[in-house]
Amino acid sequence: MSYETLLTEKKNYIGTITLNRPEHLNTFSVPLSTDLNDCLWEMEKDPDVRVVVIKGAGRAFCAGIDVTDLEGKSPIEYKNWVDNMEKMSLTIAAMGKPVIASAHKIAVANGVGIVASADLAIAEEGTRFGTTAINVGLFCMGPAVPLARSLGRKRALELLLTGDLIEAEEAERIGLINKVAPQGELEAETMKMAEKLAAKSPLALQLGKKSFYQMSDLEYGKAFELVNNHFATLCTTEDAHEGVDAFLAKRQPEWKLK
DSSP: OOOSSEEEEEETTEEEEEEOOGGGTTOBOHHHHHHHHHHHHHHHHOTTOSEEEEEEOTTOSBOOBOGGGOSSOOHHHHHHHHHHHHHHHHHHHHOSSOEEEEEOSEEETHHHHHHHHSSEEEEETTOEEEOGGGGGTOOOHHHHHHHHHHHOHHHHHHHHHHOOOEEHHHHHHTTSOSEEEOTTOHHHHHHHHHHHHHTSOHHHHHHHHHHHHHHHTSOHHHHHHHHHHHHHHHHTSHHHHHHHHHHHHTSOOOOOOO
8 A cells, every 4th residue: 555655665574664754854744644544554454564663754753743734723623633643642552563663863742752652762873852842832742641651750741841852862761762773773773673573473472562551551450460361361372382382492483373
C-alpha cells in the first residue's frame, strides 16, 4: 500500500516507516497523521513484519503539528482534528509488535510524542527534544500522556511547562530514549536493535508487549493476576517449548509462531 506522506520498506522482518514531509520538517498534517495510523495497523497485520521502525526524512525527525492548519475550525472540528493527530500513540500501545523511534536533529511537540509513545527510542547525537507548544500559547497535551508515563510527573511537567529543548544525552539520562547513537551511526544502531528484537519469538514478544501495556495502569495485585494468566497462556505455546529446548540443546530456535 502506498501513502501520500510516508515511505515504507520491509526487510528481514523489519518494517520501516519514514515520515516524508521534509519540506515541512515532517510536521503532522491530517494526511500524515492518517497515513501514519493506517500504516502502523498495516504493519501490525503483516506476517512478514516483526518490528516497526519510525524515522524522518530530511533535516528533522518531526517538528510537531503543522500550525498552518490551526485556524478556522469549530470546537467539534478541533476535537476531531486533535483526536486524529494523537491516534498514533494509542495505536502503538495497542499493537503487539514493538515500535522503535529513530530520531535525528529535531523531535519536538508531536515529534517527541512519537518518541515517548514508541516502545524503544534511539537518537543521533545532537538531536534536540522538547514540548514547545507552550511557547506559542498552546500546550503539548497529547504528548503529555506518554511523557508522564515515560518520565514521571516532575520531569514531564518541567518539559511541558518550560518548553525548553534538551539534548540527546539528557533525554537518555531521564529515560526518554534508550540510546544515543554517534553522528552518522543512527541507522546502524537502530537496525541493530530492530534485528535483535526480530530474532526473538514473535509470539512471546507480542504477547509480552500487550501484557505490559495492559498491566501498566492496574492496581499492583491485579497487575500480577493479569500477567500471571498471560504467562500461563504463553507456556502452552509451541514457541515456548521450542525456545527452552533450543536453550538446553545449545542451538538456535526455530520459531513456529504458535
